[in-house]
Amino acid sequence: MPQDVFVVAYDGTDQHAVDFAVERAIRENAQLVIVHILEWSPYTFLTTEELAERHKARQQELARAEEAVMKPVLERVRRAGATADGELRYGSAVDILCSIAKEKGAAMIIVGRSSSLSTRVFGSVASGVAQCATVPTVIVP
């Protein structure tokens, strides 16, 4: 029987969600896909200078995210005994989490919960994913 895949949203801080995912993955012998999203809209405004340097800046941002976010979390997860892959993507967090879950045929999405005034007003990634996900979604406090 093929392994189940759990998609885990990781913004660099929500350790609770990762810990929960690791525990479940070990118990159910599932594979984790840890997703870190660099928020990006193709409709934001850039100055002429930023245009010329965008490709360079993107490469630097990806390298930094890989080094500072993805590598440490993957190490931690693997040390804990789970199998995991990482995905770094640009775009809107909610859309990308839902589309990766589809791409990978995931059985579950696990996402942390943040609480601040702005998320209460504009909605959080967790509430967005809950709206668009086509698979069961666990929101970890």
Add this chain to the structure above:
Amino acid sequence: MSFDRKTQPIPLVALLLFFTSTTSAVAKSIDETINEAVASVTTPFVSFIFSPLPGTDFPWIVLWLIVAATIFTIYFGFIQVRAFMHSIELVKGDYSRPEDAGEVSHFQALATALSGTVGLGNIAGVAVAVSIGGPGATFWMILAGLTGMASKFTECTLGVKYRNEYPDGSVSGGPMYYLSKGLAEKGFGLPGQVLATVFAVFCVMGAIGGGNMFQANQVHAQVVNVTGGSDSWLDGRGWITGLIMAGFVFLVIVGGIRSIARFTEKAVPFMAVLYVGAAIVILIIYADKIPWALGQIITGAFTGLGIAGGVVGGLIQGFRRAAFSNEAGVGSASIAHSAVRTKEPITEGFVSLLEPFIDTVVICTMTALVIVITGVLRIDPQTGLYVWDAGAGRIATEGDLSGIDLTSAAFGKAISWFPYVLVVAAVTFAFSTMISWSYYGMKAWTYLFGEGRRSELAFNSMFCVFVVIGAAMNLGAVIDFADAAIFAMALVNITGLYVLMPVVKQEMNSYLDRLKRGEIRKTKG
């Protein structure tokens, strides 16, 4: 060329500050002195660029622009019509590949290029065209905008195709690169190098003239206008407004305070919408006069309506102001467009052809309609023809206004408080145009003199000094130099475009074939 950044600009600032405390009469003479000194240097260049065709009054450079836009339109089979909808789909991101997320999108390249183009040319330039050339100039301006879409398409495709990509991932593109690399491919290595160098020289001048002095000049005119007109303390003290603006420009381009640039450039689309919105409101208020105004524009275009320059005068003004406003054929926009991430350079060409449409066919036309419809141009009640003010060389206007002041008066007639909004819009447009052009000018400058802190500082400091000079000079002298510099760029750029247009055609045909066969598909929607 060496330039000591610590010492050089300070004596100039000190000198100007010294004059701040002097009397009004002396202060007035500072503006006049600057005007005379600069005009004496620029006049021969201006006269050459605008010299008439033998035996006529028709400037050869205007014919050059008309011929180029017409040739590109026909050569690419009216691509501006055929690809219009596809261009909009590209901007919407319908064809963007998900793996390119995080790179410069078509929308971003277009928005940035537009914030450099939508400037005082749309507000002040149009007023100049209509007051000198009559309402008929509007017709020619729209025609120039529509045909200019093909010129823009050509140059922006080439900008992406022949850009330089450096190992660190940054890019440099624009006419300097396609003229040198593209022409070398065609076996014209040396002429290509020469054209690229000459273009770079004119681009530096264009950045200073059109991208800087004209903008500063018209901002000052607006500031004087809302602070009391000829009674304003600032009247005749353009150099003071200039110094303040130069200070801000300096903070951005030398001090590297990008937040100011980001703020103003982001405000441009908002201001443009506000401006067009106000124009639409005015058109609704004067709805009953719209057929009359359209009649004036069409009749004016073919009869002249008693304007001294007649039909030809309107045509010249229409094409001059359109080219100045949308920069089609000038080559500047291809510098901004060349940064987009795409495997198909032609897609950026498609996107860029929307630029003259938005800039000229939409925004400039709105300005022209408001000026005509609100009746700020004087009409002789007996003959029904416009009253010609021979002394000023234009149609007599209410309050004897010209340039941006005329636009302001026209908007103010319908919406009394709009002139204040217009000042904010003018400052925003002018500032973002200055920042964009400082970048274009800098790219040309470093192409000529090499990159490096000293070289960049030399250009940036010079750029700031010209903000002051532009604000102090008379509109007539500034606009002539600004036009001459921008058109000189078009002279060189278009020469190269003629040689390279088969390259664009090949790319275009291959792309359109694949699109038709379904090999290029939408990624969403």
